[in-house]
Amino acid sequence: MAPRSQPTARQVRLGTELRRLREAAGLKAREAASLLNSTSAQMSQVEAGFAGVSEERVRRLAAHYACTDEALIDALVAMATDRTQGWWEDFRGVLPTSFLDLSELEHHAVFQHEVVITHVPGLLQTPDYARSVFSYMNPGLPSSELEPRVEHRMRRRAVLEVDSPTPYEAIVHEFALRIRVSDRRVARAQLKQMLDLSEQDHVTVRVIPVDQDDFAGAGAAMIYLGGPVPRLDTGLRDAPVNKGPLDTEAQLQRLRTLLLKVGKASLAPAQSREFIHHLAKEL
Secondary structure, eight states, X not given: OOOOSSOOHHHHHHHHHHHHHHHHTTOOHHHHHHHTTOOHHXXXXXXXXXXXXXXXXXXXXXXXXXXXXXXXXXXXXXXXXXXXXXXGGGGBTTBOHHHHHHHHHHHHOSEEEEEESSSOOGGGOOHHHHHHHHHHHSTTOOHHHHHHHHHHHHHTTHHHHSSSOOOEEEEEEHHHHHOOSSOHHHHHHHHHHHHHHHTSTTEEEXXXXXXXXXXXXXXXXXXXXXXXXXXXXXEEEOOSSOOOOBOSHHHHHHHHHHHHHHHHTSOOHHHHHHHHHHHHHHO
């Protein structure tokens, strides 16, 4: 099988976890490769996500690495044998790979938490709102590039609309609700959509009022995606320079702690809906 030219974030994560298990076992790549009658070069490709690995090999490696966490092993097997060709593949070669990776991660997440300070969460945006954000941040972007971005953002909502939707919680600062990325009509429609979506059992929206005491989390914007086991959770930070997924235990624990802090500063869901309803009436 030819090496992949551009592995997805999920494929890279599988390789990363296999490398972490190997290093925890105190083995070098060449030593692990010899256990499979392979080469260190092939093992390096697997651990970098450039080459696939079979279920049988994942289980053999786990045994050689003395990993006894069956839930983790089963999750790694599922990642190794997954052949999903999701809707996001329609945008390959059209949008940056980070767009596709986010869609794939959201598709496989068992839950999703999001914190936003300056914009409405992407999963809750209307087409007009998303179009205004993309066109403002990318001035002069031609329609042939702008519209695929908007369409991709709308199709991401599939995780909330399938028969078994992903539990989703968004913590939104009041600033994000008040900033008009376009005009009153767009703002009003956006708030109404948030209210409609928040009525669904699997969608929770919480608001942080601007006058909330003891909130210093202006830089807390993030997406936290739950994996099949906590070790396979993934975090993404909203930063000027995208450093990619955060997945070490130290990084994940820091994000979990930050989520708890931000959550304590937010209103309860029912209060938040009333808050958003009041803002919509002001428009």
